[in-house]
Amino acid sequence: MKGPQTNIKSGPGSKRVSCSYIIGPKWEPTVGPSGITVYVVTGTCALCGATEEIRWLRGDQPELVARAFQQRGWRFDKYIARKCVCPKCVEEEHNMATRTATPAADRAAPPQQTGEEVAPPPRTPIDRTADVTAAMRPLSTEQRAAVRRELDQYFDDATGAYIDGRSDKVIGQQLEIPWKHVETLRELAYGPLRGDPKLDELSKRVAELQTQTTRLASTVATATEALATVRKDLEAAMRALTELRKRFA
Ligand SMILES: [Zn+2]
Numbered sequence: 001m002k003g004p005q006t007n008i009k010s011g012p013g014s015k016r017v018s019c020s021y022i023i024g025p026k027w028e029p030t031v032g033p034s035g036i037t038v039y040v041v042t043g044t045c046a047l048c049g050a051t052e053e054i055r056w057l058r059g060d061q062p063e064l065v066a067r068a069f070q071q072r073g074w075r076f077d078k079y080i081a082r083k084c085v086c087p088k089c090v091e092e093e094h095n096m097a098t099r100t101a102t103p104a105a106d107r108a109a110p111p112q113q114t115g116e117e118v119a120p121p122p123r124t125p126i127d128r129t130a131d132v133t134a135a136m137r138p139l140s141t142e143q144r145a146a147v148r149r150e151l152d153q154y155f156d157d158a159t160g161a162y163i164d165g166r167s168d169k170v171i172g173q174q175l176e177i178p179w180k181h182v183e184t185l186r187e188l189a190y191g192p193l194r195g196d197p198k199l200d201e202l203s204k205r206v207a208e209l210q211t212q213t214t215r216l217a218s219t220v221a222t223a224t225e226a227l228a229t230v231r232k233d234l235e236a237a238m239r240a241l242t243e244l245r246k247r248f249a
Contacts, residue, residue: 019060019062019065019078019079020043020076020077020078020079020080020081020083020084021041021042021043021044021065021069021078021081021084022041022042023039023040023041023042023056023060023065024039024040024042025037025038025039025040026038026039026040026053038055039055039056039057040053040054040055040056041053041054041056041065041068042054043069043074043076043084043086044081044084045074045084045085045086045088045089046081046082046083046084046085046138046139046141046144047085047086047089047093047138047139047144047184047185047188048086048088048089048188050086050088050089052069052072052074052086054068054069054072056068062078062079063078065078066078069084072087073086073087073090074086074087074090075090082138082139082140082141083138085138089184089188092184092187092188093184096180096183096184096187139177139181143175143177143181144185146175147171147175147177147181147182147185147186148185148189150166150171150174150175150182151171151182151185151186151189151190154166154171155186155190157190159194160190160191160192160193160194161193161194162193168180168182168183168186169182
């Protein structure tokens with residue numbers, strides 16, 4: 001039998017604690033007349049939980065396993081599971097890093113003490129992406145679960161907005177993790193933030209009506225005052241008229 005190398009020690013479903021992946025036999029009923037047992041190595045994405053299986057006959061060789069996943073676009077650490085990220089999440093992170101790299105660089109720029117223009121150090125977009133991505137240490141399973149719990153509770157899928165004053169940043173602060181991780185997970189699970197046009201419209205209308213109410217109330221106060229004065233004058237005039245009529249009667 002052309003089997004896997006003898007240094008594969010794991011049985012079905014067994015887990016290598018020391019490595020970031022699992023190697024084990026897998027029954028493939030669709031291969032051959034009645035199916036065959038194949039050996040696969042399974043990698044799991046630390047960010048989204050996606051798994052990928054690679055047919056594997058080369059034994060438990062961490063270096064080779066890591067390289068195989070890396071060749072498929074993974075960021076893969078042979079020993080540390082939380083450093084294994086699937087190609088989709090790697091791309092997401094890169095997109096996010098590229099999008100925010102410029103403002104981040106602006107914030108980091110020292111205040112210009114002299115009046116002269118200080119040119120920022122030349123950096124290519126690729127360098128910048130690599131820097132920011134490197135700064136983003138992957139979350140632990142517990143941290144990701146905590147973020148998901150917050151999102152489930154405080155993100156309204158229907159409106160695409162947070163409720164109860166939550167935001168990526170607020171949740172990041174509460175969980176003491178970079179809020180960009182919250183953004184990444186939120187975008188993966190729920191998509192981008194959407195403003196609520198109905199809410200915006202209604203807020204504007206309320207503000208308008210408040211202005212009108214204030215203006216009218218002040219108009220009414222002025223008119224009431226004027227009315228009282230005129231009424232007093234009228235009463236005085238009527239009394240004078242009555243007196244005069246009596247005199248000429
Ligand atoms: Zn992933």
